[in-house]
Amino acid sequence: MNISWKNEVEKRKDALLKDTCNLIMIKSVLDDQANSVAAPFGEGINQALEFMLDLGNNSGFETKNIEGYAGHIQCGSGEELIGVLGHIDVVPEGDGWSTDPYGAEILEGKIYGRGAIDDKGPTMAAFYGMKIIKELGLPLSKRVRLIIGADEESQWRCVDRYFQVEEMPTMGFAPDADFPIINAEKGICDMELVFQNIGNDISPLKAFQAGRRFNMVPDLATATVKVDQPEEVIKNYKQYLDETKLHGEATYNGDDVSFTLEGLSAHGMEPDKGKNAGIFLANFLTTLNLKGNAGEFLAFITKYFYKDSRGRTLGLNYEDKQTGPLTINVGKINFSSDSARVGLNLRYPVTYDFDKGLNHLEEMIREKGIVVDLKTHARPHYVNAEHPLIQTLQEVYTRQTGETATLLSTGGGTYARSLNAGVAFGALFPGRPELAHQKDEYIDIEDLLKATALYAEAIYELAK
Ligand SMILES: [Zn+2]
Secondary structure, X not given: OOOOHHHHHHHOHHHHHHHHHHHHOOOOEOOOOOOOOOOOOOHHHHHHHHHHHHHHHHOOOEEEEEOOOEEEEEEEOOOOXXXXXXXXXXXXXXXXXXXXXXXXXXXXXXXXXXXXXXXXXXXXXXXXXXXXXXXXXXXXXXXXXXXXXOXXXXXXXXXXXXXXXXXXXXXXXXXXXXXXXXXXXXXXXXXXXXXXXXXXXXXXXXXXXXXXXXXXXXXXXXXXXXXXOHHHHHHHHHHHHHHHOOEEEEEEOOOXXXXXXXXXXXXXXXXXXXXXXXXXXXXXXXXXXXXXXXXXXXXXXXXXXXXXXXXXXXXXXXXXXXXXXXXXXXXXXXXXOOOEEEEEEEEEOOOOOHHHHHHHHHHXXXXXXXXXXXXXXXXXXXXXXXXXXXXXXXHHHXXXXXXXXXXXXXXXXXXXXXXXXXXXXXXXXXXXXXXXXOOOXXXXXXXXXXXXXXXXXXXXXXXX
């Protein structure tokens, strides 16, 4: 059978654009105060979920709402289940928009609005892919479910709940990242190194603080220190800032010197893209040779993390060809009279032995009186290049775009990892700017149509 998928999309273009715009116009931001059983994430999100399920019903699909956490739209029949996973919740719009963030304005071939590319446009593209297959009356030997999550941007309570009560697809894809295909995702772990011997001595370091989130490079650090020769120290600090090309200040209040240092923020998945204010300040403060716990705390940070985001000095460095190097972001540093902690965001390759690495780390820091407090941990996610899912998606992508469907990896986590055998497949095409979570987010209309044709054929090939 020879189907022109692009023509089929073109025939439905007006409806596709109208439905996409209407979905974007629903402000589906998480409402923390929500306490309704039917709408656990608030009215906006609930409305967006219902909007999608209504579209499904009106087109004659089976639909199901899973307690407002997620829903699905299903077609086909058979033993096996193909899953397509998108989400209709969005992050808050933020400031600085040049259009109404919920206006879904069309300008120069682009639809503007929060959620346009993440993930309302792509979710709608997948829905229209299913709709085309249904309207053409193409026979399927498997079931297909468009699973619609409602809490992707926050805690993934949507997929957690969904897969507690619903079937896990045999295989599937998530249109919630980049084309061509992302099949490898690093393991991600947040942990705190807790210094146990704090509070036993009178510390010259009164306070040290940098960063608030594990997965961000801190852009500001502050410290208060009692020093013997404040003028000398302030002079040295200025020189240090000059050498490192960083901004900051040191002021003497008659008792202590207060330091600030401005770094450069970046996502924790590649700490080298930023400048860690906390590490740079700790590195300077070690030159003061402070006594006791404070000195050990600062020396530890400098020794193991200064200019080392790969865990080399800790002996954790590792790299594989699927996912690249292990990375460590020092996202939080806190020192006070009764507590000292360093918060790490560790991202490790798919073939890394995490448990062995953790053991090694724990053993080597135990003698320094430091213990690991594991906060969160998501194992790596990987689908082998030989898997039929990948073979099929690659064939479809190359047939329609004429481009090679290179397999990509990421240090971030995509929605695909909530499927047992799932990859991220679009909807951002190579070379397009990454606008998810930013102001003036948009989806290019030509790209939306291209993605719809890709999803239609991919779903058909996977489920026929
Ligand atoms: Zn998303």
